[in-house]
Amino acid sequence: MTNDFMLLMPLIIITAGAISLMLVAAFEKVTIEQASFCCMGIFGIAFLMQLSNCITGNVTPYETVFNNMLVISNFTRVAGLIILGCGFFTAMSAQTYFKQNNFCTTEFYSLITFSACGMLLLTMVQELISVFIALEIMSLAIYILVGYDRKNKTAAEAVMKYLMLGAFAGAFFTMGAALIYGGAHSTQFSSIGQFVAENGFFNNPALVAGSFFVLVAFLFKAAAFPFHAWVIDVYDGASAPITGYMATGLKTAIFAVFANFLVADESLRSSWVNYLFYFSVFTMFVGNLIAIGQDTLKRMLAASGIVHTGYLLIALVAVSADNFSGNVILYYLAAYAVGTLGMFAALSYLGGEGEKRKSFDDFKGLAQVRPYSAAAITIFLLSMAGIPPTAGFMGKFFVITSAIDAGQIALAVFGIISSILSMWYYLRLIISMYFHEATDSFEDTTSNGLAPIGTFILAACVLIIGLYPVII
C-alpha cells in the first residue's frame, strides 16, 4: 500500500504543485522569476522521486480504488522521467525567454505543470476514457500556452487551428472508445486484449471501426502523415520554450500511451502493423520534403519533428506484444528530447525580442560572435541528424536494428534513406553559422539567465547518453 503511494508520488507532487502555483499566482508580490524557480523545483523534486522508484514488472497501484485503471511499469517510469526532465528544462528556458518578451504572467508556469500532470497520467493509464481525460488535461493546458501571447496575431491563429483540429481528433477518440466499448464490452486495455484473443478482431466491425478511430486520434496528436499539417503552423505560432515542450513532452506521452494500447493484445497489434508501416514511411518522407522547403528555423524544426515521429513509428512497428519492454522507443524519445529541448533553449535566448531572429540567415556567423552557443547548437543538430557519437545516432541505430530483428528490412532501409535526406537541412544551419561572416552582433541576447546553462547541460547530456547508452 505504501509502495503504491510512493509510485504515484511524482504525479501527486506535480498536481499539488500545479494547483498551488495557480493559487500563489493570485498574489501580486510573487514575481514571474520566483514562479519559474518554483516550477523548476517542483519538476526537480518529482524527477528525483520518479528516479528513486524502482519497479520490476507491472504494478497496479490501488487496484480496488482505481479499478485497475493505472498500471505502472518500468516503461511508464522512464517515460515519466523524460516528461519531467522536459518540464524542468522548459521552465529553465522560459525564465530567460521572458526577460526579452514580456507577455508572461505567473500562471504560465502553473499551466506547464498542469500539462505535465496530464502527460504523466497518460503514460500510466490503461483504460480508454482515462486516456481521454488525461489527453484533455494535457491538451487544454497546451492550447492556452500556445496562445499565451494574446496580442500576437500569429499565436491567436495557431491556437485556433490547434484547438479546432485537436478537438476534432478528441471527438474521433471518444467515438472510437464508444465503439470499442460496444464491441469488446469494456474500455480497459487488458479486457479488450483478452476479448480480442478469445473472439478475434476482424469479425467484429465495431471493434475494427473503434480502434481505427482511436488510431486516427493518436496519429493526429503524434503528428504523423496524413495528420501532420497542423504541426508546422502551431509550432511556428507558439513561443520557443513552449514549442520545445510540445515537441518533446507531448510526443513522449502520446507514444507511451500508443505503445500501451497496441501491446494490449498481439492480434490487435499484428492487424495494425501493416498500416503503421505505410504511415511511418510516408511520415518520414513527407516530413523531409516539408523540412527542405522551410526558411525559418522553427518551421524546419517542426517539420523535422514529423520525420522523428516517422522513426518512432518504425520502433512501434517493431515492438512485440509478448514481453514488451519499449526500451528502443524510450531511448529514441530521450535522445530526441535532449536534442530538441536544447535547440529550443538556445533559440529562447538567441531569438531576441519578439523572436526577431527566425530564418537561417539571421544566424549567419553565430560561431564568430557566440562560439559556445554555436558549438552547442551544432551538437544538437548533429544529434538530430544521427551522426556519431551523439545520442541521436544511437537512437537511430537501435530503432533500425529493432526493425531488422522484427523482419522489417524494407522499413529499416527507408529509415536510413530518410536519415541521409535529413542531413540537408540540419547541415544548412551549421554551414550558415560557421562559414559566413557575422552580420548580426547578437548584443541584445542575454548571457545571464538559466537558458544558456540549460543549453550546455543538455549538450553534455546528448554526448553522455550517446556514449553510455546503458544509462537509460
Next chain:
Amino acid sequence: MIQSYLTVSILLFCIGIVGVISRRNVFTVFMSIELMLNAANLAFVTFARLHQTMDGHVLALIVMAVAAAEAGLALAVVILLHKHKGQLDTNVFSLLKG
C-alpha cells in the same frame, strides 16, 4: 430498437464531420465538434443498455464534463479571435499557411 439508437448516433457523428469540414465560421465548427461528442455519448449509453452494465452511463457523464471544459476554452479563443479581426470567418485567418 438498439440499432435505431446507433443509427442516430452515427448520423449525428457524420453531420458533425461534415459541419467541421464544410463550415467556414469558427463558431459553427465548434458546435459541430460538440455534436460529434454527443454522438459518442449516445453510443456509450446505447451500448451500456445493450450490455446491461452501468459503465457506459458513467463514461458518458465524464465525456460531458470534459466537453464542457473544452467548450469553455473554445469560447475564450473565439472571443480572442473576434477581438483581433472583428469577424469569425476562417478565411480571414491566413497568416499561417502550412
